[in-house]
Amino acid sequence: MAKAKILVIDDDPDLVRAMRLRLRASNFEVATATDGYSAIASAQKEKPNLIILDLGLPVGDGFVVLDRLQNSDSLAGIPVIVLSARDPQTNEERALKAGATAFFQKPADNDELMNVIRASLGEAKAHRAPWPS
Amino acid sequence: MTNHETTNVLLIEDNPGDADLVRLRLVEGQSPVKVNCVNRLSDGLASLTVETPSVVLLDLNLPDSRGAETFRRVIEHAPNVPVVVLSGQDDEALAMKAVHQGVQDYLVKGNISSKHLERSIRYAVERQALLRALEISQKQKIDFKNQFLSHVSHELRTPLTCIHQYVTLLLDGLAGPLAPDQGDHLKTVLKSVNQLHAMIRDMLEAARAESGKMRIERRCISMGELIHQVAAMLRPTADEKHIGLELGIDQRLPLVHADPDRVLEVLINLVDNGIKFTPPDGAVMIQANVVEADPGSVYVSVSDTGRGINPETKNLIFERLYQDPEAVDNNRSGLGLGLFICREIVRLHEGRIWVSSEPGQGSTFTFTLPVYSLPKLLSPVIVYQGELRPAFVLVRVDLIPNSNPPRGNWKETCMRALDILSRCIYLDKDLLLPPMGMAGAAETFFVVASTDLQCAGIMTTRIREQLEKLEELKDKGTIAISTLPVEFLPEKADESIEQQVQTVADCVSQMVLKGLERKHAPAKSAQQVN
Numbered sequence: 001m002a003k004a005k006i007l008v009i010d011d012d013p014d015l016v017r018a019m020r021l022r023l024r025a026s027n028f029e030v031a032t033a034t035d036g037y038s039a040i041a042s043a044q045k046e047k048p049n050l051i052i053l054d055l056g057l058p059v060g061d062g063f064v065v066l067d068r069l070q071n072s073d074s075l076a077g078i079p080v081i082v083l084s085a086r087d088p089q090t091n092e093e094r095a096l097k098a099g100a101t102a103f104f105q106k107p108a109d110n111d112e113l114m115n116v117i118r119a120s121l122g123e124a125k126a127h128r129a130p131w132p133s
Numbered sequence: 134m135t136n137h138e139t140t141n142v143l144l145i146e147d148n149p150g151d152a153d154l155v156r157l158r159l160v161e162g163q164s165p166v167k168v169n170c171v172n173r174l175s176d177g178l179a180s181l182t183v184e185t186p187s188v189v190l191l192d193l194n195l196p197d198s199r200g201a202e203t204f205r206r207v208i209e210h211a212p213n214v215p216v217v218v219l220s221g222q223d224d225e226a227l228a229m230k231a232v233h234q235g236v237q238d239y240l241v242k243g244n245i246s247s248k249h250l251e252r253s254i255r256y257a258v259e260r261q262a263l264l265r266a267l268e269i270s271q272k273q274k275i276d277f278k279n280q281f282l283s284h285v286s287h288e289l290r291t292p293l294t295c296i297h298q299y300v301t302l303l304l305d306g307l308a309g310p311l312a313p314d315q316g317d318h319l320k321t322v323l324k325s326v327n328q329l330h331a332m333i334r335d336m337l338e339a340a341r342a343e344s345g346k347m348r349i350e351r352r353c354i355s356m357g358e359l360i361h362q363v364a365a366m367l368r369p370t371a372d373e374k375h376i377g378l379e380l381g382i383d384q385r386l387p388l389v390h391a392d393p394d395r396v397l398e399v400l401i402n403l404v405d406n407g408i409k410f411t412p413p414d415g416a417v418m419i420q421a422n423v424v425e426a427d428p429g430s431v432y433v434s435v436s437d438t439g440r441g442i443n444p445e446t447k448n449l450i451f452e453r454l455y456q457d458p459e460a461v462d463n464n465r466s467g468l469g470l471g472l473f474i475c476r477e478i479v480r481l482h483e484g485r486i487w488v489s490s491e492p493g494q495g496s497t498f499t500f501t502l503p504v505y506s507l508p509k510l511l512s513p514v515i516v517y518q519g520e521l522r523p524a525f526v527l528v529r530v531d532l533i534p535n536s537n538p539p540r541g542n543w544k545e546t547c548m549r550a551l552d553i554l555s556r557c558i559y560l561d562k563d564l565l566l567p568p569m570g571m572a573g574a575a576e577t578f579f580v581v582a583s584t585d586l587q588c589a590g591i592m593t594t595r596i597r598e599q600l601e602k603l604e605e606l607k608d609k610g611t612i613a614i615s616t617l618p619v620e621f622l623p624e625k626a627d628e629s630i631e632q633q634v635q636t637v638a639d640c641v642s643q644m645v646l647k648g649l650e651r652k653h654a655p656a657k658s659a660q661q662v663n
Binding site: 012014015018021022025056085086087089093096097101105107108110 | 283286287288290291293294295297298299301302305307308326330337341346348542545549604605
C-alpha cells in the first residue's frame, strides 16, 4: 500500500525539519511549504492526503490558506489539522468553522497529534478519498 | 463646553407651562442653546435614536412613563448622554435616587434660575465626559494587557515548540540511540520545557480570570472519576519522589454540577503542589465527601505531610503572584498563579476554597463544588411567584451522527451545538439542562421550557433554525427535536413548595433516565436536517 503523504505548512524551518523527521519515522511521506502562497501551489502539486497548517504565515496567513483550500474543488476534501501557537480561545472555533478538522496549540503532545493524524487519514479514506489511489 | 458652542438640549416635559418656563430660562443664559422639546417618553427615546443631544432635561412623570422607570429607560437607551431630572417640590427623594442611579443632577421646578440651569447643564456634560473617558481608559488598559500577554505567549511558544520537538525526537530515538546519561539529561530538559509551558498557560489563564473572560461549561460529573484520573496522571511523579498517593472517596458521593476540564485543572494543581512540598517517604491524600451540615456541596480535599504553612501566609497564598518566601529550595515553584487560578475556577462554580495547616504538620487544601441537583436547577423555571406552575414542556434535542462511530471531531460539533442551544433560550423563561444522556454515539441535550406548548414551539423553531446553520452538522449528522408536556400530580395541601419541586424533578429525572420513551411523547414533532 502506498504511503500516505502529509504536507507540513509552517514558516519555522527548524520546526518543519523536526516534523519531517518525526512523520517519516511514522512511515509517512512528507512535503513542506513555508508560506501561504506556496502552500496552495504545493497542495496542488503534491496532492497530499492530509495537511498540517500553522496560522501565522507570511504571504497569506493560515486562515487565507484554509479559505483557499475550501474553495478549491480538488483540495476541499483534504483534512487539515491546524497546529498553531495562537490562543485556542480566540482561534480554535474560527479555524474549525473555516474547515479545519482539528486544532492543536503548540507545543502539542506528539502522541495526541499522531492519533488525530491517523484518525483523520482513516476517515478521509473511508468517506472522501480525495485522490484516486 | 465653551461659551460659544451651541448646547443641544432635549427637553422631555409634558406640561406646556413648565416646558415654556425651562425654554425661557435656557434662552436667557449666556451661551447659545438649541432646544428640542417633546412631551412623551417614547418621542424622546425616538429622538435620541436619531441624534445625540448635549444633555437631556427630563420630567419624570410623563403620559407614557412615571417615576424611576422614566430615567432608567432614558439611561438604558442612551448611556453616554448626561441626564438632568426636573423634579417637582414633592418628589425630591425620587430625584436623589435618580442621581444615585446614574443621572447627573436634578433641578426642582419653580426654583430654576437661568444661571442655575446653565451651570447644572455644564457640570452634567463635563462629568459625563469624564466618566466616559475613565471607562474607555480602563477598558483600553485591560485590553492592552491582554493583547500584550497573548502576544508574548505566542512569541514564547514558537521557540518552545522547537525545543520540545527536538528533545522529544532525541528521546524517542529518532535521531539514533542515546547513552543512558544522555537520555536522563534530555528528560531534565523536557521537564523544564514542560514547566515553561505551564507558566505561559498560567499567565494567560490568570489574565483571563482577572478580566472576567474565563469560561466554564458545566455538566453533570462524577468527582470520583476525576480524582482517579488525576491520581493516574500524577502517580509517576509521586512514585519518583517516594511519596504515597492515597485516595479516600465516599462511596455515596453525589454527582456535581461543574466543568470537568476546569475541575481537573484545580485538582492537578493542588495534588502537584502537595507532591512538590512533601519530603520523600511522605504522603498526599485526596479525599471527597459530603458534610452533613452542607448537603448541597461536595467537599474535595488534598492533604500532604509537608512542612505546612505559616498562619500569617495562609490568607495570602491564593493571591496573584504570591510566592512562599521560605520555598527557596530546589523546587522551582512557577509564577505563583496556580492557586489564584484555582480560586477563580472554584469561585466561578460558586464554591469555596481554603487551606488549613499547622507548621510542621502538613497542609490540607479543601474546595467545594455544588451537588448536581435537578430540583435546584428546575425550581427557577417551575416555581412562579411562590406557586408551582401546573405544567411545563420538556424539549429534547438529539444529535445523531451519520455514521457509527461518528466521523470527524464529533465531540467538538456537540460542544458547539450546546453553545448554540444555550444562546437560544431566554434566561428568564427557559432553562438549559446540561447534557444528560448518551444514547449510543448520539449526544442528547435536554432543554426545559417553563411555559406552555406554544412557547415551547417557538423555542423549538428557534433552536432548529440556529442548529441548521451549523455547517459541520450538515455533513456529519442530523438533528431531532421532540417536545413533551409534563403535567404534575394535583397539589397536596401539606406539601411544601420544595417537596413539590422535588416530586416534579423526580418525575423529570425518571423520564430522562428512561430516555423519554416515544410512547410518552404525544406532542412529538421530529425535525430532520440534511
